[in-house]
Amino acid sequence: MTVRIQTEDFDLGAEILHLRRGNTGIGAVASFVGLVRDLNHGTTITEMTLEHYPGMTEKALAEIVEEAKRRWNIIDALVIHRIGPLKPTDQIVLVAVSGAHRGDAFAACEFIMDYLKTRAPFWKKEQTEAGAHWVDARESDETAAQRWIAPST
Amino acid sequence: MITLLYFARLRESFGLSSEQANLPADVADVRSLTEWLRQRGGAWQEELAQDSPVRVAVNQDMADPDTTVHDGDEVAFFPPVTGG
Numbered sequence: 486m487t488v489r490i491q492t493e494d495f496d497l498g499a500e501i502l503h504l505r506r507g508n509t510g511i512g513a514v515a516s517f518v519g520l521v522r523d524l525n526h527g528t529t530i531t532e533m534t535l536e537h538y539p540g541m542t543e544k545a546l547a548e549i550v551e552e553a554k555r556r557w558n559i560i561d562a563l564v565i566h567r568i569g570p571l572k573p574t575d576q577i578v579l580v581a582v583s584g585a586h587r588g589d590a591f592a593a594c595e596f597i598m599d600y601l602k603t604r605a606p607f608w609k610k611e612q613t614e615a616g617a618h619w620v621d622a623r624e625s626d627e628t629a630a631q632r633w634i635a636p637s638t
Numbered sequence: 639m640i641t642l643l644y645f646a647r648l649r650e651s652f653g654l655s656s657e658q659a660n661l662p663a664d665v666a667d668v669r670s671l672t673e674w675l676r677q678r679g680g681a682w683q684e685e686l687a688q689d690s691p692v693r694v695a696v697n698q699d700m701a702d703p704d705t706t707v708h709d710g711d712e713v714a715f716f717p718p719v720t721g722g
Contacts, residue, residue, distance in 0.1 A: 519722050535721065536645060536646055537721070538643070538645055538695070538698075538714060538716070540698055541695055541698035541699075541714065544698050545698075566721060566722075577721075577722065578721070578722050598722060601721060601722050602719075602720075602721060602722040603719065604700075604719065605719060605721050605722075606645070606695070606714075606716060606719050606721075607719055607720065607721025607722070608645060608646035608647075608716065608717060608719065608720050608721070609720045609721070610646070619646055619647040619717065619720075620720045621718075621720070622691075622717070622718035622719065622720055623720075626722075
């Protein structure tokens with residue numbers, strides 16, 4: 486289980502190769518890559534800056550990955566999140582999950598991403614032609630995360 | 639003495655990313671700490687208003703108004719998160 490916060494870009498192919506290297510029990514790798522778009526609510530974005538809470542962000546991501554490991558039968562997981570200034574088309578985030586079969590890998594990957602969006606301390610500031618502003622949290626992200634809350638018994 | 643951290647829009651509004659503070663004896667949890675900071679007025683009063691969606695973490699774990707605050711703690715205030 487690996488969590489990395491970095492300013493540098495990442496190479497999906499190289500990261501997946503590293504994640505699965507030497508493990509013959511892996512039958513599936515599911516991955517998600519998030520990108521910077523040039524539009525948000527109809528406004529053109531020229532640049533975006535990602536801020537995080539050093540220490541807590543890594544801890545929160547590690548806890549999310551551990552929770553995924555408890556819920557699904559997965560072998561390994563990798564989360565990379567970039568910080569600092571980013572431009573449209575840049576990669577922001579990578580989540581990759583390996584497992585014996587695709588079902589658990591897909592589910593764990595989506596769970597990690599949904600929880601990252603609503604529970605890991607990152608904040609986006611968008612630079613537009615009209616000036617800079619902090620991005621508001623989206624209701625739809627919280628709704629997506631709520632799907633994973635286990636029904637109480 | 640506790641360490642207070644402010645992130646994103648709050649950091650900009652307060653013009654401050656961190657500070658050390660000696661808490662009055664009646665400040666013992668997140669609710670009373672927030673109220674104490676709100677009394678600074680101006681941006682503090684606005685950003686920490688009772689209906690604001692500000693999140694609080696104590697020692698890097700998400701907290702709620704009842705979470706207790708002790709000497710030596712690290713308490714962070716920030717807006718709802720928007721990563722990914």
